[in-house]
Amino acid sequence: MPSQYEVRADFDARTVVMYQAFPPAIADAALRAGRFTAPFSFNRMTWIKPSFLWLMHRSNWARKPGQERILAVRITREGWEAALAHAVPTTGDPAALAAAAVHVQWDPERSVRGAALNHYSIQVGVGRHLIRTFAEEWVVGLTDLTPQVRKAAELVRGGGAARAQRMLPPERVYPLDPELARRISP
Template sequence: MQQQHGIRADFDATTITLYQAYAPAVAEPALAAQRFVPPFSFGRMTWIKPSFAWLMHRSNWARKPGQERVLAVRITRAGWEEALRRAVLTTADPAELSRAEVHVQWDPERSLRGAALNHYSIQVGVGRTLIRTFAEEWITGITDLTPQARKIAALVQGGRAAQAQRLLPPERPYPLPGPIAARLGMDR
């Protein structure tokens, strides 16, 4: 049975892949450096998502202005879990949320065609106080998935959803420690 609020991600023993979409001016230097560097903004929250389909919905399959490049950002699981340990749900008390280093919200997961599904995907906002740690310590690699995203979109638009589905990055339930999962409203 599918969890209503659960993290589904591509991960291994030490890392997890998160997805972000940027303009080429931000993506190119990040790919070259294998971490975020200027003109990436270290002065504002950055949102990371373990759901490829949700990011495709958000970026309109890498066609939304300013989100034309889809990046797979691999970070340490220790960093991911540290961010979630510091997280506060966006539905929390506004004063608590304003002090939080990390924000978490749950949004409906999306199908390949963008329809809202009956379970939720986590979105994690890394705040200004942790951005440099995220960029300089947690990231282990960045891959450009733009060609893959565009190929999947073309297959879906061409009525070949089954073929497109096979090109999606693998995602499975992420085993988050119980106390963190409970704080984030995850199903147990």
């Protein structure tokens, strides 16, 4: 896999952090329960992203309607790699994509100011056939990052991008099995 398509994430020996943006009702219910629960939908694809800055771009730093709350979703590495093992790139064969349990999409990574960078971030769409497995077996922790996101966004808007950068989660290249890397390549 070319280096501009490496998966970068915050991870440890057992887990990896994904980021998701939700409306307050979903985030509040999940945080109260310590897991995803209604009104989270178990009947449609949910997109998980290991790139914090890509999600900040996508959610406009938690200002986009329906994406006002940012959660760090810690999942098992075993679950993450199982998702990737079921993945089909969105740029691939349409019939294979339609039948896939997991979709993979690559988009330009973003700087703290939102500029497109010369490498790509992975977005993983967990389909409805794996949603319960994701929510009940892979997820091991939920953390509300919304206050941190709002503070970082204020810094960026006020010219303090370097200070905001220091607040970001640490992300490094995730070690993928070569076969998984080939499977998710665009």
